[in-house]
Amino acid sequence: MTDIKADIDVLRGIDPNAPLLEVNDLHVEFRTRDGIARAVNGANFNLAPGETLAILGESGCGKSVTAQAIMGILDSPPGYITQGEVKYRGVDLLKLPEKQRRSVRANHIAMIFQDALSALNPVFTVGFQLSELFRVHRGMSRADAKKRSIELLDQVKIPAARTRVSDYPHQFSGGMRQRVMIAMALALDPDVLIADEPTTALDVTVQAQIMGLLAELQQQRNMGLILITHDMGVVADVADRISVMYAGKVVEEAGVYDIYSRPAHPYAKALLESIPRLDMKGQQLNVIRGLPPALTAVPKGCAFNPRCAFAQDVCRQDPPPPQYIVAPGRTARCHFWRDVVGDE
Amino acid sequence: MSDRTEVVLETKKLVKHFPITQGIVFKSKVGAVQAVDGVDIQLRRGETLGVVGESGCGKSTLAKLLVGLEKPTSGAINVRGEDMTKLKGTALRRARRNIQMVLQDPYTSLNPRMTVGDIIGEPFEIHPEVVPRKGRDKAVQDLLDTVGLNPDHVNRYPHQFSGGQRQRIGIARALALKPEIIVCDEPVSALDVSIQAQVINLLEALQDEFGLSYIFIAHDLSVVRHIADRVAVMYLGRVVETGNDQEIYENPTHPYTQALLSAVPVPDPTLRGHRDQIVLEGDVPSPANPPSGCRFRTRCWKAQSICAEQDPVLSIRERSPHASACHFAEPRDVVHAL
Numbered sequence: 157m158t159d160i161k162a163d164i165d166v167l168r169g170i171d172p173n174a175p176l177l178e179v180n181d182l183h184v185e186f187r188t189r190d191g192i193a194r195a196v197n198g199a200n201f202n203l204a205p206g207e208t209l210a211i212l213g214e215s216g217c218g219k220s221v222t223a224q225a226i227m228g229i230l231d232s233p234p235g236y237i238t239q240g241e242v243k244y245r246g247v248d249l250l251k252l253p254e255k256q257r258r259s260v261r262a263n264h265i266a267m268i269f270q271d272a273l274s275a276l277n278p279v280f281t282v283g284f285q286l287s288e289l290f291r292v293h294r295g296m297s298r299a300d301a302k303k304r305s306i307e308l309l310d311q312v313k314i315p316a317a318r319t320r321v322s323d324y325p326h327q328f329s330g331g332m333r334q335r336v337m338i339a340m341a342l343a344l345d346p347d348v349l350i351a352d353e354p355t356t357a358l359d360v361t362v363q364a365q366i367m368g369l370l371a372e373l374q375q376q377r378n379m380g381l382i383l384i385t386h387d388m389g390v391v392a393d394v395a396d397r398i399s400v401m402y403a404g405k406v407v408e409e410a411g412v413y414d415i416y417s418r419p420a421h422p423y424a425k426a427l428l429e430s431i432p433r434l435d436m437k438g439q440q441l442n443v444i445r446g447l448p449p450a451l452t453a454v455p456k457g458c459a460f461n462p463r464c465a466f467a468q469d470v471c472r473q474d475p476p477p478p479q480y481i482v483a484p485g486r487t488a489r490c491h492f493w494r495d496v497v498g499d500e
Numbered sequence: 501m502s503d504r505t506e507v508v509l510e511t512k513k514l515v516k517h518f519p520i521t522q523g524i525v526f527k528s529k530v531g532a533v534q535a536v537d538g539v540d541i542q543l544r545r546g547e548t549l550g551v552v553g554e555s556g557c558g559k560s561t562l563a564k565l566l567v568g569l570e571k572p573t574s575g576a577i578n579v580r581g582e583d584m585t586k587l588k589g590t591a592l593r594r595a596r597r598n599i600q601m602v603l604q605d606p607y608t609s610l611n612p613r614m615t616v617g618d619i620i621g622e623p624f625e626i627h628p629e630v631v632p633r634k635g636r637d638k639a640v641q642d643l644l645d646t647v648g649l650n651p652d653h654v655n656r657y658p659h660q661f662s663g664g665q666r667q668r669i670g671i672a673r674a675l676a677l678k679p680e681i682i683v684c685d686e687p688v689s690a691l692d693v694s695i696q697a698q699v700i701n702l703l704e705a706l707q708d709e710f711g712l713s714y715i716f717i718a719h720d721l722s723v724v725r726h727i728a729d730r731v732a733v734m735y736l737g738r739v740v741e742t743g744n745d746q747e748i749y750e751n752p753t754h755p756y757t758q759a760l761l762s763a764v765p766v767p768d769p770t771l772r773g774h775r776d777q778i779v780l781e782g783d784v785p786s787p788a789n790p791p792s793g794c795r796f797r798t799r800c801w802k803a804q805s806i807c808a809e810q811d812p813v814l815s816i817r818e819r820s821p822h823a824s825a826c827h828f829a830e831p832r833d834v835v836h837a838l
Contacts, residue, residue: 214692329783359554359719361780364763368779386693389722389765393772412769430697432726434764435771435835437745440704441697441726447662448692 174246176380177203177226177265177348182240184218184225184404186451187233193451195221197404198240200479203380205347210383210395210412212427216448218404219384223350226382227267228257244348262293266341270353272333276325282309282336283321289343308339312369331362335369342373349374350382355390367394388431392416397485400424403449403459405476410486420488420497422464458490466492508713509543509566509599509681514575516561520788533788535561537737538575540814541715543681548707548714550728552721552760556784558737559717563685566715567601568592579681597627600674604686606666610658616669617654620644623676630677643672646709648702664695668702675706683715688723700727721764725749733757736787736795739814743822753820753829756796762834774837794826802828 184196196218203209213219224230226242228249242249244264249257261267269275277285286308287301296304302321309317312335325333334354341349351370355363371394374381385391391398391412398415400408400423408421419425429442446463449455455462461471470491471477479487482497490496517532536558543549551559564570566577568584577584579595587595603609610619621640624631631639641651647668658666667687674682684703688696704727706712718724724731731748733741733756741754752758759778766775780799785791791798797807804827812825820829 214694331783360721360763361554361759362783363765364777364779387765388693388767392767392769393765395769416767416769427693428767430694431767432697432700432722433768434722434725434749434761434766437725437749441701443697443701444694447664447695 169247170244171246174243175202176205176245177382178241178243179222179226180241180243182222182225182242183238184221184230184235185238186235188452191452194454195235195404195451196225197454199399199401199404199406201399201406201409203348203382205380206374206378208374208381208383208394208396210385210391210398211401212385212388212391212398213401214386214448216451217401218451219401220352222401223267223352223382223384227261227265227350228254229261229267259293262289262341262344262346264346265348265350266344266346267350267352268334268337268341268354270356272330272337272357273325275337276333278325281322281324282328283323286321286336286340286343289340293344304343305339308343309336311342311373312336312339314339330358331365334358334362334366338366338369338373342377345377346379347377348380348382350384352384353386354383356385356387363390370394388428400427403454404451405459405489406479406487407460407490408488410482410488414483414486418497420482420486420493421460421490422466422492422496423460425496426463426465466490466495468492505544505546507542508545508580509541509715510578511539511541511566512576512578514539514562514565514577515573516558516565516570517573531788534737534790535787536565536572537790539734539737539739541732541739541742543713543715545680545713546707546711547730548716548728550724550731551715551717551734552719552724552731553734554719554760554784556736556787557734558787559734560685562734563601563683563715563717566683567599568596593627597630597677598679599681599683600677600679602667602670602674602682602684602687605690606663606670607690609670610666612658615655615657616644616649616661619658619669620654620672620676623673627677639676643675646675646706647672662695663691664698667691667699671699671702671706675710678710679712681713681715683717685717686719687716689718689720696723703727721761733760736784736790738795738825740796740826741822741824742814747822749835750833751821751831752834753817753822753824753831754796754826755800755802755828758832758834759799766835771837776832776834778834796826802826804828 179199179201182196182199186193186195199222211219225237283305286305290296290301290304306317306321314320314335355366395412397411399406402423408424426444444463457473458471458477461467477489477491479489480493482488482493515538516536517534519529520531521527522530553559565572572585584595617640620643621636624636644651649668688699716727730744732739735756741757759780762776762778782799785798792808793810794807794812797803806827812827814823814825816823817829
């Protein structure tokens with residue numbers, strides 16, 4: 157059984173000094189009956205240990221597909237990665253054979269999902285599902301694996317872990333189920349955790365508990381965290397950097413303080429102005445006119461141009477705006493980013 | 501909104517208990533889920549009353565009771581002085597016209613086999629006296645125009661519209677019978693943020709145009725703050741605090757309201773770590789077996805023995821200028837930076 161563990165260690169070419177996770181020019185398309193939907197159109201970002209990167213965007217902007225591509229759990233067909241690289245410590249994961257990818261998942265990169273009830277298997281106890289990880293990946297005995305499972309449930313602060321380990325997923329409340337998912341993701345000590353809308357289905361008071369727990373665990377383990385969400389409040393609370401996605405592209409990437417105070421892309425700006433705030437009684441909310449484009453027919457030039465207040469003729473023509481460097485570590489895909497930033 | 505404005509809707513000690521039964525042939529009642537347990541609310545003309553609370557607190561059951569989709573176990577719903585729960589036949593039909601509903605999920609609340617024209621026109625089939633048969637097509641087109649949709653799209657089907665547009669269809673349907681009161685049950689929670697703002701603005705514009713009164717049920721406290729004039733906070737089937745927007749958001753006095761507000765993230769990273777955060781332990785107790793006395797006491801940091809013995813009534817208290825159901829009510833600002 158030890159050879160399985162050995163298999164992981166020989167993940168060839170790992171360079172401890174290389175960046176933790178790098179995504180370069182990732183393209184994902186879905187070949188559907190209605191044509192080719194380009195869900196991700198050249199996404200770029202990187203992640204350092206201990207850092208929280210938020211990927212922010214509305215439904216259909218490609219944020220979950222990006223996560224699935226990184227994890228290697230994209231449904232294929234219809235989804236295909238057509239271009240780009242996903243480098244973990246210098247190793248391009250997209251070039252690895254499936255067997256090795258399997259060991260990368262869980263051991264190095266783990267993911268938690270929005271809906272814990274459908275992500276957990278309803279016919280096995282949570283203890284069994286957690287133990288399975290240790291038995292398959294670490295070759296532990298049943299008894300040892302169960303012991304480890306209880307420790308993990310303790311770590312994610314599930315009360316009476318010793319008895320709850322033999323409960324089924326439906327016997328847990330929504331927040332507790334999400335804790336089980338977190339335990340499962342962290343079981344094999346990954347150094348990258350991808351959280352896809354981890355608190356969207358939960359009430360605010362439970363959301364606060366879960367986000368607090370995630371932050372604590374991240375700090376203990378110095379993990380890189382990719383938080384995929386559409387909730388700008390949550391992002392403001394926890395993220396270090398933000399990538400705003402629109403129609404499959406990262407349209408703005410910046411530190412969290414910069415983007416909230418002076419956004420450089422019109423979409424990020426409009427999004428921030430359209431949310432009601434708890435600590436202010438606002439007047440009319442600013443509205444982004446129109447709808448996000450269908451991914452089978454993304455507009456020419458900048459995908460946001462039909463809805464943009466800054467759009468000029470150049471925005472309606474190909475090539476789409478490149479990644480302008482607004483400041484060191486800060487980019488925006490808008491020809492007029494100077495006007496947007498200076499518009500305050 | 502002044503206190504003198506006419507009250508259009510009022511509930512008195514409204515209760516809805518769902519029985520829990522045991523046995524198949526000989527069913528016996530072994531308990532009750534106390535979904536709504538003694539709720540008193542008042543809605544004035546042209547006003548928006550926000551109802552907030554976590555899942556399972558009874559806010560959707562309250563909505564169903566108000567529009568008559570559920571029969572209350574006890575209590576009264578007075579609409580312009582008439583008790584809806586006592587009406588029958590024609591009088592009930594006429595009264596129900598006055599109070600309509602917008603549902604949460606625009607994807608499942610529109611019949612996929614009906615055209616938009618049929619969906620919005622269906623209320624006229626049920627209440628034919630509102631608009632004469634001849635004028636119906638025109639009325640439907642006017643409604644589409646009112647909610648910002650193209651009147652030529654009457655023959656399209658729901659799947660041809662986006663989420664935001666579908667919610668507009670749902671709003672047009674609720675407006676069809678010219679009601680005075682619209683109950684909105686989570687009308688924007690299924691929508692993306694950029695679309696959410698469009699629908700909220702539409703609801704506000706319609707309120708000004710037709711003088712509507714809204715009961716606005718939502719779990720998103722920021723949205724409620726934006727749209728509501730007064731707010732009722734619910735916990736386990738009861739209203740624990742009510743007041744105007746200023747009172748609830750700036751000076752909440754019930755510990756549950758304070759915890760709820762402090763848990764809502766504010767989209768401003770500069771406030772990170774500078775806000776008073778109250779993280780509640782544990783989960784909401786089961787409404788089938790609520791705690792004695794104050795229902796929040798099991799998760800409350802102020803709980804004393806009196807909380808288990810005496811049920812705190814919703815009233816104005818020494819340290820709470822607006823109604824609060826807590827023995828130890830006192831204001832605490834949790835929304836702003838410290």
